[in-house]
Amino acid sequence: MKKTLNKPVDLGKREHLKFMAGSALASTTVLLGCIGPPPRHAPPRLVPSSDSHANQPRNFNALPIAPLHTGTLSQGVTTFDLALSASTVPYREGPHTNTYGYNGAGFGGPTLVMKKGSRARMQVTNQLAEPTTTHWHGLLVPGPVDGGPHQVVKAGATWLTDAFTVKNNAATYWYHPHMHEMTQKQLTLGAVGLIIVQDEAEAALELPRTYGVDDIPLVLTSRRFTKVQGVANQFQYTDTAYGDHMLSNGVMNAQVGLPQQLVRLRLLNAEVERDYNLGLSDGRSFYVVASDGGLLNAPVAVTRLIMSPGERYEILLDLSGDAVGNTLDLNAYNGPDAGLSFGFAGYEPDQAGEFGSLLNYKTFSVLNIKVVASTDKPVTRMPSRWVSHVYPNTSQATNARALTITARGPGDPFTFNNVGFNMDRINQEVKLGSTESWTIHAGNIFGHSFHIHGVQFKLVARNASAAAVKNYEQGWKDTFHIPLGESVTFVAKFDEAADTRYPFMYHCHMVNHEDAGLMGQFVVQ
Ligand SMILES: [Cu+2]
Incomplete structure (x- = not known):
C-alpha cells in the first residue's frame, strides 16, 4: 500500500x-x-x-x-x-x-x-x-x-x-x-x-480543518503532451483547449487516503477551458459548504457540482459510515447521459485537435479515495450552526451594465461587446463605494466562465430568473459558469480602488479565451 x-x-x-x-x-x-x-x-x-x-x-x-x-x-x-x-x-x-x-x-x-x-x-x-x-x-x-x-x-x-x-x-x-x-x-x-x-x-464552526488529513486542497486540471524531438513528454500550451490526462495537485492517477469521518475538500478548477460536472462514483450526496468568497449560510446537499475554470467550492464528504479500505472516486461526469449540452466545455465528442481530448465526452476520475481509520478527534456530524453573511441585492444597485460575449463566427476570437482587449483602453468606469448590477450574456457560440477582479459578488439571476440560481451559488462568488446562449446577473459593491495605471480586469477565465482578448479593464474611483 x-x-x-x-x-x-x-x-x-x-x-x-x-x-x-x-x-x-x-x-x-x-x-x-x-x-x-x-x-x-x-x-x-x-x-x-x-x-x-x-x-x-x-x-x-x-x-x-x-x-x-x-x-x-x-x-x-x-x-x-x-x-x-x-x-x-x-x-x-x-x-x-x-x-x-x-x-x-x-x-x-x-x-x-x-x-x-x-x-x-x-x-x-x-x-x-x-x-x-x-x-x-x-x-x-x-x-x-x-x-x-x-x-x-x-x-x-x-x-x-x-x-x-x-x-x-x-x-x-x-x-x-x-x-x-x-x-x-x-x-x-x-x-x-x-x-x-x-x-x-x-x-467557531466544527468543521474539518487539519490540513492534509481531513482538510484537503484539490487543484484540478488536465494536460496534453506534445512531441519535442520525437518524444511526447512536454506540456502543450498552444492550439489546445483541453488536456488528455487528468492532473490532481499536479499528478496523474491521484489517490488519497481519507479518514472515516467528515472530510473537507477545497476544490479549484484550474483548467484552461474544461468545465467539470463533479459527483461521487457510488452516487452518494455531498455537501457544498463554501463558494469562491466565503462559507455558505447553510450547507447544500448535492450529487452533482458544476465547476468552470477559476471557480472554487469547498465540499464535505461524509465517510463516517464507510468501512476502512472502501474506495470511491470523485468523478467528472462530462459524458453523454449526464444532462449536459454543447457549450459545456469538454462535452465536445472529439478525441483530438484543439477542441478535442481523450477526456472529452466521458466520465473520468479526478481523485480516487481510499477510506482509512478515523483520526483522534474526528468531526462526524455536520455543524449545527453556520455563518450568516448578508449579500448585496438588486434594489441597492445604482447602475446596471450589460456585456455580451461576441465573435464573428466559430474560430474567431471572442470579445465583450465586439471590443477586443487593449492594454491602453479603459472599458468601464465605476464609482468607488457604489453598488452595481452586471449582466453577462454568453452569446451563441460557446459557454464561458466569467471572473471580475476587486469584488466578491452575489449572483441574483440566471436568464433573468432568481429561481434559476443554483442553491450552491447563493454565497459570495467571484467567478461563474455561463452556459451557451444564457445570461447571468450579479450585484457587487465596488469598495476597492483602481486607477488607470493599475486597472482591474474582468474576463473569461477560460485562459485561452482570455489570452485571445476576451477581457476588459475598469477603474474604480
Ligand atoms: Cu470564454
Missing part, C-alpha cells in the same frame, strides 16, 4: 508553534521542514498514464499536498514571498517534462494561509527567463496589489506590494500569472497555488 497520507498539520496549532519557536525558527521554511508535509518538488512516481478500465488494476500516485506558507511576520505585517522558477517533473518515461513552480515546486506552489483582519503584503521574485505577473484571484485588494497584466515582473525582478488588510472571508482563493497573452502558457506549465483565508466565524 502506497503512502497516501501526509503528516498532519493543524492549521491553528502551526500558528501557535510558530510563535512558540521564537526568532530562530521564525522562518516558514524551517518550520515546514520540521513538521510540514513533504515538499512539492519531490517528483511524482513514474506511472504509465493510461485510461483506467474497471477490469484492470489501477496504478495510483499519492495525492501531493502543497506545503503551507504562513509568511514572515515583521512589524505587524506578514510578508508572503514567492519565487517562480522553471523546473522539470518526470511525468513519463524518457525526458522530463519542463514545468514552472513556485518556491521550488515542480508543479504548483505552496498554499498561502492568511487571517482576515491581518496586515499582509506579497513579494514575488521572477526567476523565469520571461516576464510574469501574479494575481491573487478573489482577494479584495486595491489595483496596485492585484497583480493584473499591468503589474509586470520582469525576468530576474522582484515585486513587493504595499501592505493591505486581509478583508476576505474564510474560504479558498488562488494565485496564478495574469501576463497578457502568456497566461495559458504559464498556467499550463504549473504556475498555480491556493490561498486559504481563515477567520473567526469559520473557526
